[in-house]
Amino acid sequence: MTTNPGRPGRRRFIRIAASAAGLGWQAAHAAPEHARMLHTWRGVALGADASLQLYHPDEREAERLTAVCLDEVSRLEKIFSLYRQDSAIRRLNHGGRLDQPPMELVELLSLSRHIAQLTGGAFDPTVQPLWELYAAHFAKPNADPAGPSPASLEDALGRVGVSGIEIEPNGIRFLKPNMGITLNGIAQGYVTDRVVDLLRSNGLQHVLADMGEIRALGTRPHGDPWSVGLEDPVFPGQVAHRLFLVDKAVSTSGGYGFHFDAAGRFNHIFDPSTGGTSENFLSVSVVTKTATFADGLSTAFSVMPLARIREVAKTAGAKIFLRMSDGSDVIIDG
Numbered sequence: 079m080t081t082n083p084g085r086p087g088r089r090r091f092i093r094i095a096a097s098a099a100g101l102g103w104q105a106a107h108a109a110p111e112h113a114r115m116l117h118t119w120r121g122v123a124l125g126a127d128a129s130l131q132l133y134h135p136d137e138r139e140a141e142r143l144t145a146v147c148l149d150e151v152s153r154l155e156k157i158f159s160l161y162r163q164d165s166a167i168r169r170l171n172h173g174g175r176l177d178q179p180p181m182e183l184v185e186l187l188s189l190s191r192h193i194a195q196l197t198g199g200a201f202d203p204t205v206q207p208l209w210e211l212y213a214a215h216f217a218k219p220n221a222d223p224a225g226p227s228p229a230s231l232e233d234a235l236g237r238v239g240v241s242g243i244e245i246e247p248n249g250i251r252f253l254k255p256n257m258g259i260t261l262n263g264i265a266q267g268y269v270t271d272r273v274v275d276l277l278r279s280n281g282l283q284h285v286l287a288d289m290g291e292i293r294a295l296g297t298r299p300h301g302d303p304w305s306v307g308l309e310d311p312v313f314p315g316q317v318a319h320r321l322f323l324v325d326k327a328v329s330t331s332g333g334y335g336f337h338f339d340a341a342g343r344f345n346h347i348f349d350p351s352t353g354g355t356s357e358n359f360l361s362v363s364v365v366t367k368t369a370t371f372a373d374g375l376s377t378a379f380s381v382m383p384l385a386r387i388r389e390v391a392k393t394a395g396a397k398i399f400l401r402m403s404d405g406s407d408v409i410i411d412g
Contacts, residue, residue: 115299119144123151124159124266126290132277133284133299143280147273151289154272157183158265171206171258175251186261186268186370187245193264193374194240197390201378202350204242206258207234209348212355216338225344231353238350263347266290267329267373274369286323291369293327311361311401318407319399321365329372331380332361332401349381356380363399372396384408 117140119130130147134140157180159165166183170176176183190203211234215226226234242253261268270289277285278295285295286304294304303324307317311332321328333345333356347356364376375396379387384400391398391412398410 117141117144119148121148123148123289124155124269125161126266127288128290129286129288130273131286132282134282143277143282146280147276147287150272150276151269154182154265154269158186158261158269160260160262167259167261170250170252174255174257175249177249179250181247182268182272184245184247184250186264187243187250187259189268189370190261190264190374191240191243191245193371193378196393197375197378197382198386199239199350200382201263201374202238202240203259203261203263204238204240204257205348205350206260207237207256208350208353209260209346210234210258211353212338212344216344221339223339223341223343225339226353235350235353238353263331263377264370264374267327267369267371270327270369287369289369291327291329291373292323293369294323294325297324308361308363308399312405318401319363323365326365326367327369327372328363328365329369329376330361330363331356331376332359333357333380334360347377347380351381358383358403360401360403360405361399362401365397365399366394388412 115133115135117132117134117137121128130144132140132143134143156162156164157166160167162168166176166180187203190201193201211226211230215221237254237257242257243259244251244253266289270287270291270293273287273289274285274293274295283296284299287293292306297303303322306321306323306328308319308321308330310316310318311334331347333347336346338344345355349355359380362376362379364372364379366372366375371394375390375394379398387398388410391410394412396412398412400408400410402408
């Protein structure tokens with residue numbers, strides 16, 4: 079796995095096993111007339127495995143709607159991607175300001191600021207300087223296995239903080255030099271929500287979308303909920319918990335997906351208060367109404383203490399599945 083931020087490996091690695099287990103369970107329990115209405119697409123979106131399941135009586139119309147959704151995903155990728163040279167985020171990070179930004183970037187940054195406030199700063203889209211610091215440090219020959227120096231961490235942290243971004247419909251700018259943003263901790267959820275909203279606006283009522291995060295629209299046609307498996311971070315490929323979703327979304331974050339160092343001490347989920355990386359949990363899964371909210375919260379909870387997670391879960395009305403560092407499970411029903 080490369081640490082080059084210009085590659086899909088830059089993304090958080092989501093470990094939600096909805097595909098094989100979920101699809102097999104649903105196919106086995108579908109009535110014949112409903113099975114004929116199920117249309118499934120599998121591929122890649124935003125650098126991650128993706129799938130879309132929708133029920134529609136007209137195969138051609140289902141294919142058309144799927145194509146419309148994929149066009150929308152491609153359009154949004156040109157805004158949020160860190161590995162596309164022409165993306166809006168890359169242009170903002172390069173120039174420190176972006177005039178007449180896409181509406182979606184303004185909206186998602188505003189949502190990010192809200193989640194940052196809700197989580198006491200644990201979610202922060204301005205941690206890109208930390209990524210760049212760790213990537214540069216461990217790319218050096220004979221890099222110190224203890225990580226970047228305290229002085230370099232202090233310098234990077236001085237450029238982190240949502241208060242350093244001015245977000246307006248006609249322009250976004252950094253208030254400090256050499257800042258940078260990443261929306262990899264929330265953009266996949268946002269894109270998933272946009273796909274679901276698009277299909278709902280076209281009259282669909284039974285959809286399971288996975289564009290890196292998962293969101294269910296309604297139930298399956300005969301009234302059963304959608305079945306989604308949460309992958310076990312200790313035993314990849316095995317399902318740790320099975321969820322049954324109706325008009326809900328689920329997102330999983332875990333530091334085990336990518337490490338900067340060979341020893342596996344430093345992962346891709348940063349604590350904006352210290353500059354360190356997540357270590358309290360092997361994985362954090364959040365169930366809430368939208369994939370955007372679930373995505374941002376799962377990122378934030380990865381670096382928050384358990385007591386504070388309970389408080390925020392209650393406020394947000396979220397259900398949380400935590401795999402602790404000792405392998406035990408904690409479930410919080412907000």
